[in-house]
Amino acid sequence: MLQWVTAIGGIVLSDLVLSGDNALVIGAAAAGLPRQQRYWAIMCGGGGAIVLRILFAIVATILLQIPYLGVFGGIILLYIAIRLLLDRSKEARKSNQERLQEQEELTRRGAGSFWTALTTILVADATMSLDNVLAVGALAEGNILFLVIGLILSIGILLLGSSLLAKLMDHLPWLLDVACLVLALTASHILLGDDSLQTFFEALPWIKFAAPALAIMIVAIADVYLRRRDKIVQQRLSA
Numbered sequence: 001m002l003q004w005v006t007a008i009g010g011i012v013l014s015d016l017v018l019s020g021d022n023a024l025v026i027g028a029a030a031a032g033l034p035r036q037q038r039y040w041a042i043m044c045g046g047g048g049a050i051v052l053r054i055l056f057a058i059v060a061t062i063l064l065q066i067p068y069l070g071v072f073g074g075i076i077l078l079y080i081a082i083r084l085l086l087d088r089s090k091e092a093r094k095s096n097q098e099r100l101q102e103q104e105e106l107t108r109r110g111a112g113s114f115w116t117a118l119t120t121i122l123v124a125d126a127t128m129s130l131d132n133v134l135a136v137g138a139l140a141e142g143n144i145l146f147l148v149i150g151l152i153l154s155i156g157i158l159l160l161g162s163s164l165l166a167k168l169m170d171h172l173p174w175l176l177d178v179a180c181l182v183l184a185l186t187a188s189h190i191l192l193g194d195d196s197l198q199t200f201f202e203a204l205p206w207i208k209f210a211a212p213a214l215a216i217m218i219v220a221i222a223d224v225y226l227r228r229r230d231k232i233v234q235q236r237l238s239a
Contacts, residue, residue, distance in 0.1 A: 037114045040114070041114055041118050044118055045118050045122050046155060046156075048118075048122045049122060049155060050151065050152060050155045052122070053151055053155065054148055054151050054152075057151060058144060067194070067195065067196040068194060068196050068197075069194075070190050070191055070193055070194030070195075070196075070197075071191050071194055071197070073187075073190045073191075074187040074188065074190040074191035074215075075187070075191075076187075077183050077184070077186055077187035077190065078183070078184060078187045078215060078218065078219070080183060081179075081180040081181075081183040081184050081187070081219050082180075082218075082219060082222050084176060084179070084180055084183075085176075085180055085219070085222055085223050085226050086226065088173075088176060088226075089226040089227075089229070089230055177223055180219050180223065181216055181219055181220070183219075184215040184216050184218065184219040185212055185215065185216060187215050188211040188212040188214070188215040188216075189212070191211060192207075192208055192211055192212075
């Protein structure tokens with residue numbers, strides 16, 4: 001039971017954190033519609049997104065069982081963790097005017113007919129979810145049932161509270177740091193679990209402890225560096 005809760009919880013948390021931008025696009029795409037059409041656009045678009053994401057993630061889960069792809073999956077997860085920190089850093093340096101212009105552009109694109117909004121939601125979620133798919137596919141570790149349950153739960157939560165998700169991340173920014181560290185730890189576990197490298201790992205038993213520590217250290221150093229850099233930039237701008 002604990003394994004179920006841990007595995008599915010990790011998939012839900014990672015997919016929700018990685019879907020922050022998706023939530024904003026879904027909300028903007030439906031913003032120009034009447035309330036009733038807005039509801040159906042989000043529900044229908046979300047239903048299609050669930051099917052597409054599950055199919056993509058199943059393929060990713062199967063691929064990750066190929067020899068040496070565990071190494072690739074681990075590297076991808078590390079990249080995703082650092083990229084999330086970079087995206088937050090970039091967002092922190094934007095001016096209020098730039099944010100306003102981006103929001104107006106998203107709203108302009110989303111305004112229009114029901115089918116335009118529905119298509120926007122489907123296409124945006126599919127194209128923006130490649131990193132989600134790789135992350136949750138890796139977290140599932142080959143268990144398709146965990147994968148499907150986790151994705152259905154996370155996308156359901158995403159659709160019911162897309163704006164709430166963005167506000168939650170604003171008020172609890174440390175959730176992103178936690179998620180990035182979880183991704184780093186998972187990346188090391190996936191790499192260490194690659195069957196093709198077990199002989200190498202057995203010859204170097206210390207690497208089973210060093211790899212998780214190194215992965216967490218890389219993400220932690222990147223986090224501290226970006227926070228310090230952003231603070232220096234803000235001080236210069238306010239001087």
